[in-house]
Amino acid sequence: MAQVRIQDRSSATPVAAATPRAPGNGDGRSGTAVITRTKPRTKRPNLYRVLLLNDDYTPMEFVVHVVERFFNKSREDATRIMLHVHQNGVGECGVFTYEVAETKVTQVMDFARKHQHPLQCVMEKK
Numbered sequence: 001m002a003q004v005r006i007q008d009r010s011s012a013t014p015v016a017a018a019t020p021r022a023p024g025n026g027d028g029r030s031g032t033a034v035i036t037r038t039k040p041r042t043k044r045p046n047l048y049r050v051l052l053l054n055d056d057y058t059p060m061e062f063v064v065h066v067v068e069r070f071f072n073k074s075r076e077d078a079t080r081i082m083l084h085v086h087q088n089g090v091g092e093c094g095v096f097t098y099e100v101a102e103t104k105v106t107q108v109m110d111f112a113r114k115h116q117h118p119l120q121c122v123m124e125k126k
């Protein structure tokens with residue numbers, strides 16, 4: 001009986017295997033049948049919070065501008081987030097996949113440095 005491998009198309013990893021058989025019977029085919037999964041298996045990506053940290057020197061108005069500009073928040077929401085960070089020491093600006101979160105952190109840190117403010121932005125796995 002021919003070997004049958006059942007293969008997950010998304011990972012190319014066989015998920016079950018049946019009786020092995022001797023390779024090549026001379027007909028030019030491998031003697032291996034592959035059954036691919038038809039139902040899509042979508043894996044949820046790891047998500048990361050992007051956080052702002054409070055400090056004593058960065059102007060409130062600068063933080064509001066950062067949150068509007070890099071996290072696409074309204075002035076009202078950005079002000080709420082800034083005040084939350086000011087009062088609690090840390091606050092969430094958004095939740096993103098790894099590469100997007102990393103880009104946000106870099107953009108905020110570069111912008112703060114350019115304006116000589118000590119504002120800190122970090123990411124944290126959810």
Ligand code: TYC
Pocket residue numbers: 052053054055056057058059060063082083085086119120
């Ligand atoms: N604490 C700062 C001040 O009083 C304001 C501030 C808010 C700084 C949020 C950083 O992430 C921050 N000027």
